Amino acid sequence: MTETAPALHEAHPEITEESIARLVRTFYGRAREDDLIGPIFNDAVADWDHHLSQISDFWSSMLLRTGRYDGRPMRPHLRLPLTPAHFDRWLALFEPTAREIFSADVAEAFILRARRIADGFEIGIATTRGEIARPRHSV
């Protein structure tokens, strides 16, 4: 982090629909090939074009405040056989990808949100299984 970096509550010039699409394409290309999480994606996603554009809309809404995504992101994850190890792997793939595509401060903005959401999903999943979980990645 540098002191002169622009605050990310304002639009950052590096964050565009195009750069978000590149992040999403690159990350899901890697996730699909991954030995642990690849099979879950490949079993569950029927229409990859639709998934990638939905995920791009999701990040666009998060970081550009475009409102392009207004879904319920938790829902599909509750039906998947996900464990904490899957979320660890998801983040282990996402974080270097974000750092390759964006400068350090922008990458951290994506990573911070991804960690919070991963924790939210983990906690939601645990709750539906009658378990108690605490955030592991965002505290």
Ligand code: HEM
């Ligand atoms: C191992 C971890 C994860 C797996 C295996 C996974 C898998 C999936 C699958 C299979 C879907 C449904 C796709 C479809 O039916 O087309 C989905 C949807 C989605 N995922 Fe994940 N996901 C994971 C983690 C995450 C994380 C950490 C985020 C956010 C940072 C995320 C964001 C989303 C969003 C926004 C949707 C679309 C939900 C909707 O509106 O239907 N996922 N994910």
